[in-house]
Amino acid sequence: MEKSILLVSDNANLLKRLRQIMADWQVISSPTYLPDFLLNRDNQTLIILDLDHFFSLGHRIDTLILMRQQFRGPLLAIHRKKLGISMLYDVFDRYHFDELLSLEMGNRELRARIQQKIWRCYQPQSESREMLNTGRLQVDFQHYMVTINGRQLTMGPVDFRLLVYFMQHENVVLTRNQIAESVWRNGRDSTLRSIDSHISKLRKLIEIDAKNPQCLKTVRGFGYIFKSPSEEAQARN
Numbered sequence: 001m002e003k004s005i006l007l008v009s010d011n012a013n014l015l016k017r018l019r020q021i022m023a024d025w026q027v028i029s030s031p032t033y034l035p036d037f038l039l040n041r042d043n044q045t046l047i048i049l050d051l052d053h054f055f056s057l058g059h060r061i062d063t064l065i066l067m068r069q070q071f072r073g074p075l076l077a078i079h080r081k082k083l084g085i086s087m088l089y090d091v092f093d094r095y096h097f098d099e100l101l102s103l104e105m106g107n108r109e110l111r112a113r114i115q116q117k118i119w120r121c122y123q124p125q126s127e128s129r130e131m132l133n134t135g136r137l138q139v140d141f142q143h144y145m146v147t148i149n150g151r152q153l154t155m156g157p158v159d160f161r162l163l164v165y166f167m168q169h170e171n172v173v174l175t176r177n178q179i180a181e182s183v184w185r186n187g188r189d190s191t192l193r194s195i196d197s198h199i200s201k202l203r204k205l206i207e208i209d210a211k212n213p214q215c216l217k218t219v220r221g222f223g224y225i226f227k228s229p230s231e232e233a234q235a236r237n
Contacts, residue, residue: 002026002044008033009050014078014103018048021111031057033067044122046114047071048101051079064095070186074098074117134167135228137206137215148229153205158183162198163206166216166226175223199224 005022007015007029015029025046031053049067068075077091078101091097098117101110132139136149146153146163155163162183166174180191203210206229215229 004028004044005046005048006030006034007048007050009048009053009078011050011053014050017107017110021107022114033063044073044118045071046074046076046118048076048078048114049097051077051083052081064097068096072185074114074121076101076114076117078103080104132164132167134170134226137167137229139164139167148206155201155205159198159201159205163202166202166224167228170226170228173219173222173225179223 003025005018005025005027007018007027008031009015009029010031015027019027033049047067049064054063075097076099077097080103083091088100091100098121099113101113105113130140130142132141138147139145140147144160146155146160162179165179165183176192176195179195180186180188184191199216200210203213203216206215207213215227217225217227219225
């Protein structure tokens, strides 16, 4: 899986430093927050916001709340200027950042703090299980492979993540907003509009008759519900 760090800053020296201490990660930078960076990604992603740069641009403080709403992965802030006690508390209590870093930290401490947040967010989830089964449908997390009745399916990372989300919530009606927030990690209109096309792709892969779905059904006025493929049905697939 691709491992990416987005540094929201115009500090070239900080970018160079992060690339040195996080050499096994792809580190990119942007002077402004990029919500599109999070779309259609099935990877390990981390965001580091340069607070000094953020405040120098006069951004509205509500942007920090928006970042946390759109991004569920590790969200870290870094600064050099001394923060007021109120802002210090707000970083965690109001904006729900996962860590506050200082440019005064040595490279070893900086890397250790970043790595700990990565481990906390991604490692337990990936190590907690290797297989997921519902009926004849099986997901192998170790190899990122999906099979139905023993036949391997070919799908992209977004469709893989979408299918896993449905399998994890079998027999539960899921709204489009819930799907968008959990799979794409944002509820933008463009994301909501794209859900139908991905549902259509999944039906072509897992249903006997995609036009008459028995597994992935539409619940009119609410959203979708996933029912595991029966052994009898999949034996005929």
